[in-house]
Amino acid sequence: QVQLQESGPGLVKPSQPLSLSCTVSGGSINSGDYYWTWIRQPPGKGLEWIGYIYSSGSTYYNPSLKSRVTISLDTSKNQFSLKLSSVTAADTAVYYCASYTTGTTYFDYWGQGTLVTVSS
Amino acid sequence: DIQMTQSPSSVSASVGDRVTITCRASQGISSWLAWYQQKPGKAPKLLIYAASSLQSGVPSRFSGSGSGTDFTLTISSLQPEDFAAYYCQQANSFPVTFGQGTRLEIK
Numbered sequence: 471q472v473q474l475q476e477s478g479p480g481l482v483k484p485s486q487p488l489s490l491s492c493t494v495s496g497g498s499i500n501s502g503d504y505y506w507t508w509i510r511q512p513p514g515k516g517l518e519w520i521g522y523i524y525s526s527g528s529t530y531y532n533p534s535l536k537s538r539v540t541i542s543l544d545t546s547k548n549q550f551s552l553k554l555s556s557v558t559a560a561d562t563a564v565y566y567c568a569s570y571t572t573g574t575t576y577f578d579y580w581g582q583g584t585l586v587t588v589s590s
Numbered sequence: 591d592i593q594m595t596q597s598p599s600s601v602s603a604s605v606g607d608r609v610t611i612t613c614r615a616s617q618g619i620s621s622w623l624a625w626y627q628q629k630p631g632k633a634p635k636l637l638i639y640a641a642s643s644l645q646s647g648v649p650s651r652f653s654g655s656g657s658g659t660d661f662t663l664t665i666s667s668l669q670p671e672d673f674a675a676y677y678c679q680q681a682n683s684f685p686v687t688f689g690q691g692t693r694l695e696i697k
Contacts, residue, residue, distance in 0.1 A: 517634065517677060519686040532685040533591075566633055575681035576624045578645070580633035 472497040472504065474567045474581035482561075482588050488554040491544075492567030492581055499548050500525050505570050506550045507577065508541060510563040513585075518563075523550055557588045592616050592680050596689035602697040607668045611692045613661045613678035622682035625654055625663045628675045628691075638663065639681075668694075 478490035492506070499506065508520040521531035523541045531539045540553040554561060564585050568577040593616035603609050613623065621641040626634035636645045638654035641661055651666040665672055673696050678689040 516690045517679075517688040519688070530684055534685070568633075574639065575622070575686055576636055576639040577626075577634070577679075578636050578639075580635075583633050 472569060472579040474569065474579055476565060476567050476581045476584040478584060478586070480585060480587060482557055482586060483590050484558055484588055485556055488552070488557050488561060488586055488588075490552045490565055490567075490584065490586070491547075491549050492551070494548045494550070494569075499543060499550060500545055502526075503572055504579075505572065505575075506541075506543075507568050507570065508552045509566045509568055509577070511566070511583075512560075512563045520552065520554075559588050562586065562588045591685055592619060592683060592687055594678055594680055594687050594689040596676075596678055596692050598692060599690065600693040600695060602695045603668055604697045605668050605670055609665045609668060609694065611663045611676055611678075611694075613656075613663070613689050615659045615661075615680055615682075618658045619680045619682035621657045622680060623654075623656070623661050624679045624681060625652075626677045626679065627672075628677065630674075634677060637676075665694075670696075 473495045475493045482488045502525045505522045507522040511517050521541050523529045538555045543550050564583040566583045567581040569579045570577050595614045597612050623641045625638040628634040637648050642654045653664050676692045
């Protein structure tokens with residue numbers, strides 16, 4: 471059973487980068503069994519998919535955020551990370567890490583989510 | 591991007607009621623659709639995948655149907671723990687997109 475846990479600052483200043491990590495347990499980030507993704511949800515609003523990374527290091531980002539997003543792997547820590555540059559108040563959201571089984575695109579494992587507020 | 595439109599945005603119902611939520615895709619997505627349940631302060635939970643397949647551990651009162659552009663989620667007999675928000679998600683093409691959500695409230 472895969473378990474995911476987000477970590478990172480809860481408050482980020484406008485124009486600064488947002489950086490979050492997701493620690494994976496119960497499975498290896500290198501296994502190729504899963505795609506590792508980030509999804510966000512502004513307070514009181516719906517879900518927005520940010521992007522994924524695969525064990526090979528290949529990535530795909532939502533075109534709406536592509537110019538500002540980087541997702542990377544840290545295999546030594548069994549983690550993957552999100553970096554979102556030049557944040558504004560519109561980036562205030564609960565950020566979830568999630569995974570889906572290779573061959574599907576259904577998010578079957580989720581972290582608990584972490585609220586990131588962009589404010590000076 | 592494929593736009594997903596859910597209706598209604600909110601619905602009030604009573605324990606024991608049968609409830610149906612619909613989701614329409616802006617273009618055909620075959621059966622590449624999932625449904626999620628989200629309770630306040632919690633992550634979404636996968637209920638249905640491939641339009642009609644029940645995720646392991648999900649009660650059988652939940653069912654999904656549809657293909658192409660029109661899909662439904664049905665809860666056959668509402669239980670107190672079912673009052674939550676529900677989202678559809680298309681898995682046909684990237685970027686993955688979600689519906690805006692349906693809030694299921696107690697009448």
